[in-house]
Amino acid sequence: QSALTQPASVSGSPGQSITISCTGTNSDVGGYNYVSWYQQHPGKAPKLMIYEVSNRPSGVSNRFSGSKSGNTASLTISGLQAEDEANYYCTSYTSSSTRVFGGGTKLTVL
Amino acid sequence: QLQLQESGSGLVKPSQTLSLSCAVSGGSISSDGYSWSWIRQPPGKGLEWIGYIYHSGSTYYNPSLKSRVTISVDRSKDQFSLNLSSVTAADTAVYYCARDNYGAFDYWGQGTLVTVSS
Numbered sequence: 046q047s048a049l050t051q052p053a054s055v056s057g058s059p060g061q062s063i064t065i066s067c068t069g070t071n072s073d074v075g076g077y078n079y080v081s082w083y084q085q086h087p088g089k090a091p092k093l094m095i096y097e098v099s100n101r102p103s104g105v106s107n108r109f110s111g112s113k114s115g116n117t118a119s120l121t122i123s124g125l126q127a128e129d130e131a132n133y134y135c136t137s138y139t140s141s142s143t144r145v146f147g148g149g150t151k152l153t154v155l
Numbered sequence: 156q157l158q159l160q161e162s163g164s165g166l167v168k169p170s171q172t173l174s175l176s177c178a179v180s181g182g183s184i185s186s187d188g189y190s191w192s193w194i195r196q197p198p199g200k201g202l203e204w205i206g207y208i209y210h211s212g213s214t215y216y217n218p219s220l221k222s223r224v225t226i227s228v229d230r231s232k233d234q235f236s237l238n239l240s241s242v243t244a245a246d247t248a249v250y251y252c253a254r255d256n257y258g259a260f261d262y263w264g265q266g267t268l269v270t271v272s273s
Contacts, residue, residue, distance in 0.1 A: 081260070143216070
């Protein structure tokens, strides 16, 4: 299975909105509504931010939202804050009942 | 509050077997609807899913690691384990255990660094 494709980096200024894409295939992202997004700060374990494409776990800010169109899922962060600077990863369920991660995106808040 | 805690050797020699355990507390590993995954992250790199196990014992592995990976569960101890054989320096990573619901990893251990070196 091939890793999902994410941009290596994105950036935005405080208060702005950014979107991170996650592109897969019909066998993973496009085939199931089981796409999740994770935030990881340096030296910390990843934190679940979005599950099942667009659902937020309890306690996650509503500034984080997810969507999907075809084989590409997206994470949007609105009202950027300094603490949003982190690495972000997507993952998807696959047709083989396995999971596959994206390569990760480094978000810089300017 | 569910908690996961990895344990095991932090230093493994090349060609040997890496062995880690993950203890689950604050809940049961036999909870319906969840599987239990191992995930790793080489220094400075991204996350890689290794495999998962259900409490029934059914397993699924990353195809790229399948020939070297075994995940097992001990329901009596609320614990699951990872064995990775024939390790090389490329297996040096922080290894995480996590609760898994179709790829939604909602609870994670703090991670444990395993270094492969002679």
